[in-house]
Amino acid sequence: MKYLLTIIISFIFILNTKAQYSTKIGLLKYNGGGDWYANPTSLKNLIAFCNKNMQTNINPEPVNVESGSADIFNYPFIHMTGHGNVIFSDSEVKNIRKYLLSGGFLHIDDNYGMDIFVRREIKKIFPENELKELAFSNPIFHQKYEFNNGLPKIHEHDGKQPQAFGIFENGRLVLLYTFECDLGDGWEDTDVHNDSEEKHTTALKMGANIINYIFTQ
Secondary structure: OOOHHHHHHHHHOOOOOOOOOOEOOEEEEOEOOOOOOOOOOHHHHHHHHHHHHOOOOEOOOOEEEEOOOHHHHHOOEEEEEEOOOOEOOHHHHHHHHHHHHOOOEEEEEEOOOOHHHHHHHHHHHOOOOOOEEOOOOOHHHEOOOEOOOOOOOOOOOOOOOOEEEEEEEOOEEEEEEEEOOOHHHHHOOHHHHOOOHHHHHHHHHHHHHHHHHHHHO
16 A cells, blocks of 8 residues: 555546546644644635646645544645644654655645744654755746745745755655745735735745646656
């Protein structure tokens, strides 16, 4: 079963399929007190953008999935966000690691305040592996949309340069951590954070690149 999810992913990303929806994506529900449910409109907007502009066929409703549940294996892409503490139990660590090594992908987007907690928990999942900053030349920035300077800056936070970090296994990017960027806020309805249409679209384009990268690798 180790490579079963990888095989499934290669078949479910079908353009203009006759099936109602070819796949679903998930939002990770975690423990520790952080608001995993932040940005309620973000994934819906990202899905709608991808379905319209890349002819994907993703179910318009993302699914909440618990970090310790076997249900995560049903979703090739899982998004995680929030502002506060994150705690993975030993069983959750094993489950997430197995999911990622079996072909799944986790995108963690710091909605501000997650950094110290996220780094600690990622280390529990991959104790032998270090987060590596992605170079601007990484293919994830050069899918349908070009981001020659890496991640776009969506919200200021601490005014630092946005950074993308990854965990690689056998040359495959299995986990993406976006920091000082806040893509999820940018994906939300524009009136939530009073974002301009340009900023909203920029965030969605980067999100679409992530989706396209995952489903075409």
